Amino acid sequence: xxxxxxxxxxxxxxxxxxxxxxxxxxxxxxxxxxxxxxxxxxxxxxxxxxxxxxxxxxxxxxxxxxxxxxxxxxxxxxxxxxxxxxxxxxxxxxxxxxxxxxxxxxxxxxxxxxxxxxxxxxxxxxxxxxxxxxxxxxxxxxxxxxxxxxxxxxxxxxxxxxxxxxxxxxxxxxxxxxxxxxxxxxxxxxxxxxxxxxxxxx
Numbered sequence: 001x002x003x004x005x006x007x008x009x010x011x012x013x014x015x016x017x018x019x020x021x022x023x024x025x026x027x028x029x030x031x032x033x034x035x036x037x038x039x040x041x042x043x044x045x046x047x048x049x050x051x052x053x054x055x056x057x058x059x060x061x062x063x064x065x066x067x068x069x070x071x072x073x074x075x076x077x078x079x080x081x082x083x084x085x086x087x088x089x090x091x092x093x094x095x096x097x098x099x100x101x102x103x104x105x106x107x108x109x110x111x112x113x114x115x116x117x118x119x120x121x122x123x124x125x126x127x128x129x130x131x132x133x134x135x136x137x138x139x140x141x142x143x144x145x146x147x148x149x150x151x152x153x154x155x156x157x158x159x160x161x162x163x164x165x166x167x168x169x170x171x172x173x174x175x176x177x178x179x180x181x182x183x184x185x186x187x188x189x190x191x192x193x194x195x196x197x198x199x200x201x202x
Contacts (some may be wrong), residue, residue, distance in 0.1 A: 006140065016067040075149070080154065094175050
């Protein structure tokens with residue numbers, strides 16, 4: 001496992017670095033080496049209990065894949081969403097449950113991920129014409145539902161749409177408002193959004 005993965009738990013990053021031979025720390029977050037699933041679960045438990053303030057980086061001992069073990073402890077959920085720009089390069093932002101967000105949602109069974117991303121943007125914002133430009137990045141976060149821990153991967157795509165279309169918030173998805181945001185609006189969004197979205201906005 002050479003790729004780094006940032007999983008957001010309660011707004012804090014749990015970064016998986018790879019193994020001790022390939023995983024080098026990327027910033028000033030503390031690094032914890034884990035040798036097996038028990039040690040990994042102890043780190044996650046400390047994380048969930050409010051410890052390890054600010055986040056942590058996890059590095060696997062040789063012969064143990066912490067990222068694989070972490071995934072095995074969760075129900076995997078695949079979602080897709082869009083970073084949508086209009087003719088003036090304004091960003092399409094939504095207010096959901098009192099926070100700024102980007103349109104996204106779960107991929108349906110048998111649905112292609114890019115198609116799901118476009119569909120979610122259309123449904124959540126009331127748009128008809130949405131053009132997918134290119135894939136951007138993927139983000140990861142966890143949540144609990146019905147007593148089980150879920151790991152959600154959201155694949156993000158750059159898209160284009162027209163500000164001439166009327167925006168309509170999908171209220172059944174708890175969306176309160178849909179707006180085109182200029183540079184000042186994006187800075188405002190960055191101060192009141194989920195930490196996992198900041199890499200997408202960047």
